[in-house]
Amino acid sequence: MxxxxxxxxxxxxxxxxxxxxxxxxxxxxxxxxxxxxxxxxxxxxxxxxxxxxxxxLETSPHIVIFKISGKFTEYNEFPDIYLKGIDQIEAYQPFIYSQALASKDSTVVSVTVRGVPPEKDKKILGIDKKVIAGSYESINEDNKVLIGKDVALSLNVWLGDSITLTSPFGRKTPLGFIPKVKKVYVGGIIDFGMYEYDSTYIGMNLKAAQNFFDMKDSVTGIQIEIKDPYKADIVKAELEKKIHFPYIIRSWTDLNKSxxxxxxxxxxxxxxxxxxxxxxxxxxxxxxxxxxxxxxxxxxxxxxxxxxxxxxxxxxxxxxxxxxxxxxxxxxxxxxxxxxxxxxxxxxxxxxxxxxxxxxxxxxxxxxxxxxxxxxxxxxxxxxxxxxxxxxxxxxxxxxxxxx
Incomplete structure (x- = not known):
């Protein structure tokens, strides 16, 4: 020393x-x-x-791909063209994401309707594990939906009760604009553990959502699950080399950047x-x-x-x-x-x-x-x-x- x-x-x-x-x-x-x-x-x-x-990460896809012009109708062949060969990608599925109104008697709440292929959604987001009442498989039926627990509380409904969904995308008639209305039944109640989701979520199968929103054979976008969600930006950069306008790629960090x-x-x-x-x-x-x-x-x-x-x-x-x-x-x-x-x-x-x-x-x-x-x-x-x-x-x- x-x-x-x-x-x-x-x-x-x-x-x-x-x-x-x-x-x-x-x-x-x-x-x-x-x-x-x-x-x-x-x-x-x-x-x-x-x-x-x-x-x-429990409630959001790791990467989503949107189309900003025209309708996203090529979602079936899109993965085979652009997503094959990327090791990090484990699963993908089309989805519909849109706003609507849910009502029961005199109570009306604003909700977000999410349409997905039920079997694929199990693998990507594991929504079935968050069902606290009813059955996840109930959304295989076109007239049944899954709702967040706070939506159920706001509308005061339980399994088997009916609710009315009103779409903002209606149709024009000689008498004016008429919103589309659909009566559905509660097939399951979900607890996400996040108030933002529990108070707005309504899930249905993809075909039912396409019919309800008059989207025919188009979707909002494609959501992707990767092996390591913390490498989402790396996978996004790799996808951007292959996918260009009019498609937009967003990782889960982009969607929550603020x-x-x-x-x-x-x-x-x-x-x-x-x-x-x-x-x-x-x-x-x-x-x-x-x-x-x-x-x-x-x-x-x-x-x-x-x-x-x-x-x-x-x-x-x-x-x-x-x-x-x-x-x-x-x-x-x-x-x-x-x-x-x-x-x-x-x-x-x-x-x-x-x-x-x-x-x-x-x-x-x-x-x-x-x-x-x-x-x-x-x-x-x-x-x-x-x-x-x-x-x-x-x-x-x-x-x-x-x-x-």
Whole structure:
């Protein structure tokens, strides 16, 4: 161990002045609390973002392909032409997605009608696993639908009850525009765990949706399931090399980009705000080192007299600050990671799933976040030590030892 580090450690462990020892402990605790708070907050933001993504992936296709001009009637031969040969693609299916009104007696709610081939939809989105009452297979019948649990609550209906669907795409007659109306029966009730879906979803088979919306043999688009949904942008780029206008390709991250950007911005804002805790704690290090330098003026003078140069003295006080920062950072990381592990493993933070779309708050932290927190803490501690160390290195031995 270099001599200047030995001297730095000795100065830090010196118990001659109780006030300085207390300041050392306070500086250490400040860094520890700041690092652990920063780490836990980042894990909360990352965990919430991860939970949102998982919920979205449970209810959304990984990639969708739309046609923006004309009717999408070539959906049967489209996969054989454009989707074959891409290893990541596991399944695909046509779908219809449109708005409508659902009514029962005097109650009317706005809904989103989704028409799919029932058997294929099982594989891609696993909707059948979210049915809490009735049967998923009921939508094989043209006059039966699946509805979200909050739609059922709003309309006050149960299995076997009838509801009236009104399509915005009606037909023109000599008497004016007449909307298309269809009477359907509740064949199943679904719980997505997301209010946005539970309060608007109505599912029916593809043929029934085509007839209801007068789409004949056309669809809204094709939805695709891939092996790794987090590689959706890579698969999208590969598809864009083969598929061009008038088709548009959107990944699940594209469809929810504004939400993800908002959460990432909040995470950055929280990092900057909580980094101020570490910054404030670093002021304690500066004041501690300035006080140490004044107390050790005699020692500095003697060291310079026996041959120590300014760089040697500078290193002594720099390393005092770095040692405090290193110990505080290690303790903070240990405490923070322990809290994250136990909170996530035992699901300690419960949430209202109707509000937050998840039953508990997952805490997730990545290696990059840990490294960023540790480096930020050490850099702040290093910068706060520069001025006191520089002041100590500029002491003049003759002035210091004049009255000794």
């Amino acid at each position: 270099p001599l200047y580090i030995k001297i730095a450690v000795r100065y830090l462990l010196s118990l001659k002045t109780k006030a300085l020892s207390f300041m050392t402990v306070i500086s250490l605790l400040g860094i520890t609390v700041g690092v652990s708070a920063l780490l836990i907050t980042l894990s909360v933001m990352s965990g919430f973002l991860w939970g949102i993504k998982e919920k979205i 939400l993800f950007q908002a959460l990432q911005l909040e995470k950055l804002a929280m990092f900057l705000v909580l980094a101020l805790i570490v910054l404030v704690a670093s002021f304690n290090i500066s004041s501690l080192l300035i006080t140490k330098a004044r107390e050790k003026r005699k020692d500095i003078g003697i060291l310079k007299t026996v041959g120590a140069d300014n760089r040697f003295i500078l290193k002594i006080f720099l390393f005092q600050g770095l040692i405090i920062g290193l110990i505080g950072t290690i303790l903070g990381l240990t405490i923070g990671l322990s809290v994250i592990y136990f909170s996530d493993t035992y699901q300690l933070i419960k949430l209202n799933p109707e509000v937050y779309m998840m039953e508990y708050l997952p805490l997730k932290i990545g290696i990059l976040d840990i490294v960023t927190v540790a480096l930020s803490s050490m850099v702040i501690c290093f910068i706060s030590s520069i001025i006191p160390a520089y002041m100590a290195s500029k002491e003049i031995p003759s002035e210091v030892l004049r009255y000794e």
